[in-house]
Amino acid sequence: MLGKEKVLEILNKVVEYSNADMTEASITIGESSLTRFANSFIHQNVFEKNACLAVRAIIGKRIGYATTNKLDDEAICSVVKKAVAFAQHSAENPDFVSLPHPKPITPIDTYDQQTALFGPEDRASAVAQLISEARKQGASAAGLLSNGYQEFAVVNTLGVNAYNAMTRARLSTVMTSDSGHGFAEQVSQRIGDLNPISAAVEAATRAVRGQNPVKIEPGEYDVVLLPYAVEEMVILLADLGFSALAVQEGRSFMCGKFGQQITGKNITIWDDGLDTRGLPRPFDAEGVPKQRVDLIVKGIANAVVYDSYTAYKEGKESTGHSIGGPGTYGPFPTNLFLEPGDSSIDEMIASTKKGIFVTRFHYTNTIHPILTLFTGMTRDGTFLIEDGKITKPVKNLRFTDSILERFSNVEMISKDTMRGEWAVVPAIKARGFRFTGVTEF
Amino acid sequence: MKELTDRALDKVRQLGASYGDIRIVRRTNESLSTKNGKVEALESSTDEGFGIRVVADGAWGFASSLEITPEEVDRVAELAVRIAKASASVEHEPVKLAPVEPAEGRFEWEIKKDPFEIPIEEKISLLLDADHIIQQTPEIKVSEASMQFWRTEQIFASTEGSYIEQVKTESGAGIEATAVSEGEVQKRSYPASFGGDFATAGYEFVEAWDLVGNAERVAKEAAQLLTAPQCPSDTRALILEGSMLALQVHESCGHPIELDRVFGTEASYAGTSFLTPEKLGNFKYGSDIVNIVADATIPGGLGSFFYDDEGVPAQCVDIIDEGVFVGYLTSRETAEKLGQRSSGAMRADGWNRIPLIRMTNINLMPGDWTLDEMIEDTKRGLYAGTVVSWSIDDMRLNFQFATEFAYDIEDGSLGKLFKNATYTGITYEFWGNCDAIAGEDEWHLWGIPNCGKGQPGQAAHVGHGVAPARFQNVRIGVVESQEESEE
Numbered sequence: 050m051l052g053k054e055k056v057l058e059i060l061n062k063v064v065e066y067s068n069a070d071m072t073e074a075s076i077t078i079g080e081s082s083l084t085r086f087a088n089s090f091i092h093q094n095v096f097e098k099n100a101c102l103a104v105r106a107i108i109g110k111r112i113g114y115a116t117t118n119k120l121d122d123e124a125i126c127s128v129v130k131k132a133v134a135f136a137q138h139s140a141e142n143p144d145f146v147s148l149p150h151p152k153p154i155t156p157i158d159t160y161d162q163q164t165a166l167f168g169p170e171d172r173a174s175a176v177a178q179l180i181s182e183a184r185k186q187g188a189s190a191a192g193l194l195s196n197g198y199q200e201f202a203v204v205n206t207l208g209v210n211a212y213n214a215m216t217r218a219r220l221s222t223v224m225t226s227d228s229g230h231g232f233a234e235q236v237s238q239r240i241g242d243l244n245p246i247s248a249a250v251e252a253a254t255r256a257v258r259g260q261n262p263v264k265i266e267p268g269e270y271d272v273v274l275l276p277y278a279v280e281e282m283v284i285l286l287a288d289l290g291f292s293a294l295a296v297q298e299g300r301s302f303m304c305g306k307f308g309q310q311i312t313g314k315n316i317t318i319w320d321d322g323l324d325t326r327g328l329p330r331p332f333d334a335e336g337v338p339k340q341r342v343d344l345i346v347k348g349i350a351n352a353v354v355y356d357s358y359t360a361y362k363e364g365k366e367s368t369g370h371s372i373g374g375p376g377t378y379g380p381f382p383t384n385l386f387l388e389p390g391d392s393s394i395d396e397m398i399a400s401t402k403k404g405i406f407v408t409r410f411h412y413t414n415t416i417h418p419i420l421t422l423f424t425g426m427t428r429d430g431t432f433l434i435e436d437g438k439i440t441k442p443v444k445n446l447r448f449t450d451s452i453l454e455r456f457s458n459v460e461m462i463s464k465d466t467m468r469g470e471w472a473v474v475p476a477i478k479a480r481g482f483r484f485t486g487v488t489e490f
Numbered sequence: 491m492k493e494l495t496d497r498a499l500d501k502v503r504q505l506g507a508s509y510g511d512i513r514i515v516r517r518t519n520e521s522l523s524t525k526n527g528k529v530e531a532l533e534s535s536t537d538e539g540f541g542i543r544v545v546a547d548g549a550w551g552f553a554s555s556l557e558i559t560p561e562e563v564d565r566v567a568e569l570a571v572r573i574a575k576a577s578a579s580v581e582h583e584p585v586k587l588a589p590v591e592p593a594e595g596r597f598e599w600e601i602k603k604d605p606f607e608i609p610i611e612e613k614i615s616l617l618l619d620a621d622h623i624i625q626q627t628p629e630i631k632v633s634e635a636s637m638q639f640w641r642t643e644q645i646f647a648s649t650e651g652s653y654i655e656q657v658k659t660e661s662g663a664g665i666e667a668t669a670v671s672e673g674e675v676q677k678r679s680y681p682a683s684f685g686g687d688f689a690t691a692g693y694e695f696v697e698a699w700d701l702v703g704n705a706e707r708v709a710k711e712a713a714q715l716l717t718a719p720q721c722p723s724d725t726r727a728l729i730l731e732g733s734m735l736a737l738q739v740h741e742s743c744g745h746p747i748e749l750d751r752v753f754g755t756e757a758s759y760a761g762t763s764f765l766t767p768e769k770l771g772n773f774k775y776g777s778d779i780v781n782i783v784a785d786a787t788i789p790g791g792l793g794s795f796f797y798d799d800e801g802v803p804a805q806c807v808d809i810i811d812e813g814v815f816v817g818y819l820t821s822r823e824t825a826e827k828l829g830q831r832s833s834g835a836m837r838a839d840g841w842n843r844i845p846l847i848r849m850t851n852i853n854l855m856p857g858d859w860t861l862d863e864m865i866e867d868t869k870r871g872l873y874a875g876t877v878v879s880w881s882i883d884d885m886r887l888n889f890q891f892a893t894e895f896a897y898d899i900e901d902g903s904l905g906k907l908f909k910n911a912t913y914t915g916i917t918y919e920f921w922g923n924c925d926a927i928a929g930e931d932e933w934h935l936w937g938i939p940n941c942g943k944g945q946p947g948q949a950a951h952v953g954h955g956v957a958p959a960r961f962q963n964v965r966i967g968v969v970e971s972q973e974e975s976e977e
Contacts, residue, residue, distance in 0.1 A: 081946070083946055084576075084577070085758075085945060087753075087755045087758065088753075088755075089581075090582035090583065091549065091550075091576075091577040091580050092582075092755050093550060093552075093844060094550060094551055094552065094573045094574070094576065094577045095552040095554075095573070095843075095844055095946070096552070096553040096554065096569055096570075096573060097553075097555075097946070099555075099842055113532050114532060114534075115534040116533075116534070116536075117536045117537070118536070118537045118538065118539065118556045119538065119556070128536075131534045132534075134610075135532035135610065136532075138532070138609075138614070139529045139532050139610075140524075140528065141529075142529060142530075143528065144528070168576075169551075169572060169573040169576035170579070172576070173576040173577065173579045176580055177580045180580065191754060191757035192758040193945050195945075195946075221758060222758060223757055223758040225757070298631060298670075299632075299670040299675070300631075300632070300675050374531075375521075375530070375532075376531070377523060377531045411761070411884050412760075412880075412881045414880055415879055416878065416879050416892045416912060416969065417675075417910060417969075419673055419674065419675050422969065424879070424881050424890050424892075424912075424968075425881050426883040426884070426888065428883075428884055447881075447883075447890060447914070449890070449969060485968050486888055486890065486968075487888070488883045488885070488888035489916070490887075
């Protein structure tokens with residue numbers, strides 16, 4: 050770790066070297082490790098120490114952006130010169146108003162020493178436990194275990210001066226038992242929260258049960274979706290419409306719908322970067338403190354997230370959702386929540402006369418942004434539910450459906466939630482999910 | 491740099507590694523984009539570092555760092571060996587590598603106009619001109635134009651005696667027009683979606699696409715789509731335009747032939763492959779006119795190079811021969827398992843990533859038709875192109891793609907324009923129904939700079955040479971139109 054003092058010293062040098070009207074300097078620096086396994090042995094094991102020093106220079110309404118991963122004085126001078134030169138050569142952007150002004154940042158504990166220092170031997174030992182449990186259950190394991198730390202800081206000429214250190218850990222596994230597949234994933238700020246044995250049991254149980262899947266006809270079915278699948282739907286919604294830029298450009302499903310019912314009343318989605326039930330961070334890529342934004346409230350389109358560019362354009366304040374870079378992608382929510390309900394997955398299955406149990410989706414992609422139409426495959430544990438029971442595994446199905454339409458037909462929501470990389474979500478039961486094809490395994 | 495690479499290789503040998511290599515990579519990138527008549531982004535990035543890969547106790551280890559100093563080389567070399575030994579502590583098959591001749595030399599692709607030397611004003615002016623023309627069509631709400639350039643300088647050295655320097659410059663550009671009306675958003679792109687087309691070439695490649703000359707047409711086509719009827723749902727002949735067919739080749743031919751994927755090492759992420767080893771040489775993958783090669787040697791290809799990141803020379807390898815599956819993309823480790831030499835497909839996305847098997851230029855060889863002849867020869871079909879979305883299952887069999895445009899074909903003539911076209915199928919059935927491929931005159935090598943694979947994620951630059959082709963009995967229009975659902 051460089052530490053707060055050294056990191057801010059680098060950024061202040063950037064600001065000092067720049068002769069632009071306004072300058073923003075940000076840095077991401079850290080170490081990350083990832084142990085990857087397949088066929089129940091480690092086949093890839095990597096370590097990386099890297100940095101990204103980014104400079105945004107503003108001259109009038111002209112903007113230049115440059116990055117480097119070198120942190121010596123010469124590299125700092127060079128990256129500043131490049132950003133300033135790009136700004137000088139750029140055409141004016143009349144919509145640009147200002148970089149953000151400083152605001153008080155609420156400190157949150159996002160760093161765990163054990164997670165930062167967890168070494169290759171520790172990871173190998175954890176993977177060995179997972180593989181051993183998989184074998185006991187009759188399954189072969191593939192997956193990853195990763196850990197690392199990152200220091201992130203932002204300084205600008207208007208007085209923003211923000212620093213944060215955070216850790217991340219992730220365990221993900223796909224297990225295979227003959228023709229059956231299962232999946233489990235755990236993420237946390239703390240490596241100590243991950244449990245290789247429970248992940249192995251979860252994935253292997255479904256893999257063993259999933260052997261010899263049968264082919265069923267595509268069509269509309271009620272579905273029980275595990276949180277892995279629900280998280281993907283929520284992230285796709287965010288990508289399609291929770292950004293102020295998408296609204297300003299008229300390509301969001303939220304356009305013209307604010308105050309209107311767009312999903313069932315049992316759907317409430319918000320983003321809260323400070324909520325430690327997810328993976329929190331105190332401020333965004335512009336150094337603006339994170340705010341809670343209630344995106345959909347009881348099914349009603351309520352709000353979207355802003356960075357400084359989109360906020361100033363509407364005379365508003367940033368909600369702390371800049372993702373950095375040159376700003377072309379627009380703001381994005383990164384700690385999403387879907388409000389839990391009062392059911393359990395067992396109750397969802399028990400209440401289903403005929404339906405499909407889906408563990409997770411594979412290769413989802415959007416077909417139509419306004420209709421929130423998406424396609425993808427089911428994967429790693431798809432089962433038929435008949436008369437309130439899971440009766441048999443089924444071959445993976447292709448779906449083509451509207452997320453908002455499906456969120457308008459949610460019958461049950463679980464009280465338990467799962468923490469994913471981007472969202473904290475429950476399982477749901479929804480009516481009439483459109484399966485449009487089937488594959489051969 | 492030779493002193494540093496020697497130091498790293500000596501160190502890993504001393505620590506007991508049976509194999510080691512080091513790559514020192516410097517990559518410079520310049521990205522320019524305009525949106526709605528304004529400069530959206532002017533971005534420059536430089537990135538430099540080294541990565542050391544070793545085999546110790548029969549297992550792999552890799553460590554990398556941004557600090558290119560002798561002390562850091564020592565530290566990272568030690569860490570790489572320690573990581574390999576940790577890998578080996580879990581029961582495993584010992585790594586065996588197919589042989590390769592050590593190579594030495596400096597290799598650089600020639601370009602005509604260095605994109606980094608062209609004044610920023612000139613590049614911006616071209617983008618703003620195209621952007622401005624797109625904006626003249628009233629239905630267009632978002633006009634975009636972009637260019638991107640990379641220069642990669644790399645040194646590879648191994649304990650087997652290779653020391654290879656390579657320099658590569660890549661360029662690409664494209665425009666997009668997004669038309670919006672109430673409840674409808676439609677987009678047209680040129681020359682391809684998601685940033686356009688890319689090549690191992692200089693600024694001359696950008697100029698050749700004539701973005702400005704095509705801007706008005708692209709904008710009008712986007713506006714037309716707003717009022718176009720929904721693509722119908724049925725089964726018919728499908729003729730695919732080049733950039734769409736490039737993606738079809740990428741997803742349903744390129745990824746399934748990666749031998750690491752076949753052996754399960756991508757199982758937990760993007761999946762495995764239906765092309766298991768017993769199918770090699772006897773699986774009927776496509777019709778007799780389907781011939782595919784993996785060609786890393788073709789000039790201008792985004793997937794072209796001189797040596798891969800294991801020091802294996804670039805090659806042109808047969809993949810599909812008259813419809814029969816005959817070859818994989820391989821690494822030294824995976825090739826050895828089949829008793830072969832590596833086909834030279836190991837590449838890493840930078841110094842901080844390990845090499846994986848990546849596509850080179852996966853090319854569908856030209857046929858003897860023309861696009862016009864194909865259309866004239868089609869009684870009932872659809873001519874569709876330009877990628878909107880793509881999805882394929884984790885064995886690379888069941889796919890569904892969406893295109894920006896689709897024209898009805900009735901009795902040999904193009905008819906109505908449809909919006910929101912999709913098509914779906916099973917890989918080998920689809921390629922088995924390929925009955926016409928256009929010839930060399932319409933063949934183009936498309937560049938895709940964002941092929942994702944691996945964990946941590948890596949983006950490879952790959953190429954696909956294709957000419958428009960026709961496929962019979964394809965299910966199109968998975969999403970039914972309002973009229974159809976009411977019938």
